[in-house]
Amino acid sequence: MFKLSDPFDYENDCKYSQINPISFWDEVAKKYAHWDKMYDKVYSSDGMYPDWFKGGELNTCYNVLDKHVKNPSKRDQDALIYECPFIKKTIKLTYFQLYEKVCEFSRVLLNLNISKNDNVLIYMANTLEPIIALLSCARIGATFIVLYDGYPVKSLIDRIDTFTPKLIITSNCGILNDEIITFTSDLKDAIQLSTFKPNHVITHFRNNEDIEFNDSIIIGTIPIIPNTLDWDKEIQKIKDNNQKPFYEYVPVESSHPLSIYFPSGTSGNYKAIVRSNGGSIVGLAYSWFSCISKKDETVYLSHSSIGWATFHLGLFGSLGLGNTMVMFEGDIMKPIHYEHYLWATIEKHKINTFLTSPKTIRYLIKNDPDASKIKSKYDLSSLVSIWTSGEVIEQSIPEYIESKLKCRSSNLYGQTESGCALLFNYKRIITKQNNTLINPTPFLKPSIFSEDGIELPENQVGEVAFKLPLPPSFATTFYKNELLYKKMFNKFPGYYNSGDLGFKNENDYYGIVSRADDQINSRGFYVLLNEIETSILKHPLVLECCSIGIHHQDLANVPIGLLVLNQQQPDNSSLSSSSSSSLIDLKNQINEIIKNDMDYYSELSKIIIVPQLPKTKTGKIPRQIISKFLNEPNYQLLDSTFDRKVFYSIKELYEKNL
Structure with missing residues (x-):
C-alpha cells in the first residue's frame, strides 16, 4: 500500500505513480490544492486531450496567497523580494502585503468589467506589478497572457489580434x-495598427523617483498611450470611492485556462501554449516539491523574465508551497554581472537555491577557475543547490558547482509545453560522453525511438518521447492552432514527441544530447553540433x-564555429577576423580537441570570430535560425526575431570569410 511521500522519496513516488496513477494524482491534488468543489474524476481523456480533475472547481490565487494568509506562521513571511542592483533598490512583500495588493487590483479589474471569460495581455517590466496583475487575473478567473520585453510592433499587433485582450496592462x-x-x-503603435482594439489599457507609470535614475529627461519623453488609465490612480479611485478590495475570489473549473505562454523561439516556430488552472496548481506544486524545494523556508532566486516558463514554475511553485521568491529586474546575463549582481544578491538575501543557464x-x-574571487568577496554559505536548465550541459559545469562552489549541482530538463520538470537528476551521474544522466520525474514514462518509430535499446541515441497520459501541468492545447498541437503526438502514436535526441542506459537513466534538428550529416556521418560546441569550449580563449x-x-554539410572570445584573456588581443595566421592556429588547436573528443568528420571547416551571438529572451542561441540565415539566400528573419543586428553582423563576417 503506497502513500505520497513527505519528505520526498523518489523510489516510493515512482512506484506509487506507476502502479496506481489515479490514486497518486488524487492524493497530490488533495494535498497541494484547496478545492471549492471536489472533482468527480481524477483523469479522463480522449487521447491527446486530457481532462484532469473533471468537475472540480478551485481558484489559483487562493491556492498561492489566501491559504498562507490564513496561516499565522506564514502571513508575515516574505513572499516576494524585488531586487534591482543597478538602481540599488529592494522591495519586500510579505504574503499578507501581496494579498492586499492583489485584492486591490482585482477590484480595479472588476470595475473595468473584466471577468472569467476575458483575456488580459500583460506587457510589463520585471517588477512586482506584473505579478500582482496576473494573480489578480487568476483571482477573478480571467486568462492572462504575459509577454517578455522587447517585442517589435508587428509581433505586438499579431498578439493583440490573435488573443483579443479586453485589457492590456503595461x-x-x-x-x-x-x-x-x-x-x-x-x-x-501596435494598438493603433491592430484590427482588434482593447477596451482599456492600464499603464504603470514609473518616474525618476520610482527607479532613482538620473536621466529624468528620458522618462519624461516616453510616449503615453491615448486614453490609458494610470495604475496608481485606479487603485486610489477605489479608496476614494470607499470600495473594499476584492477579498472574495471566483472559483473556476479545473480545465479553465489560467494562462498562455510562448516558448523561446529557437526554431522560429510560433505557438501559444495554454495551461489550465487545476493542472497548473497541482502539477507545479508537486514538481516544485519533488525537484527543487523540500523545505518550507526555501529562498529561491529567479533571474528569469516574467515571460519565461521557468519564471512561472518558480512563482507558482514557490508561492504554492509557501517559500520566498527573489526576482530580478535588470540583466545578470552580462558577464560583468556574473561576478557582482548575482553573488551579491545571493549573499544579501541568503538564497538557498537558484536556477540559471549553463x-x-x-x-x-x-x-x-577555482572560485577564489567569488568566495573571497561573498558569503555563499546559505546556497545549497544550483539548478541548470535550458540547454545540454558538459561535465565541467556540475564539477565546478560541486567542487569549487561547494553546492549540489542539479540539472533540470523540461519544456515550455510541459510546464514542469520532465527529467531531473535525483542521482547525478556523469558519463564518458560528458552528458549528465537524469531520472524521469515520478509518473512519467520516457522511451527512445528511431526515426521510423522503433523503440531503441540501451545506449543508442534516438528521439525522446513520453508515454501518454502526461502530467496535469502539460499544455491543454495551442491557442488557435490545433494542427500544431496535434503534430506533437502524431509521429509516435500514444507518445508525446519532445523533439529532442537522447539515450537510455542499462540502469534506466536518461541523457539528453541535443535537439533532433541540431544534428547534421557531414562526410556521411551524423554529427551532433552541441558536442562540437562542448569541445570548442575547452579552449581557454x-x-x-x-x-x-x-x-x-x-x-552534404560541414560544421563551422562562430566564436566569442574571452576578453579577459590577454592572448586574445592579437586575434581578429583579419589576422589569418592567428585564426588558422586557433582553428587547428580547436580541431585537435574536437578530433580527440569525437573524430575527424566533426572538425570545423572554418571559424569566425564574432563580437556576440544572438540570443532568445531565455538566453538560448537559436542555432536553427542562424543556420537558415547563412545557408538560404532568400531566408528572411521574422519581425519577432530578437538581436536582428547581431544576425546581420554575423552574416557580414561570414560572407567576408567565404
Missing part, C-alpha cells in the same frame, strides 16, 4: 542591460560558441 519603462527601455512606444557557470570556469552546418556540394 509599464512605461523598465531596466535592461543597465539602461532604460520603453514599453509604451511600440505598444502605442552560460553563467561557463563564464566562471573561464575567469574564476573561447568564452561562447555556436556550431552550425554549412551546405557543401560534396560533403
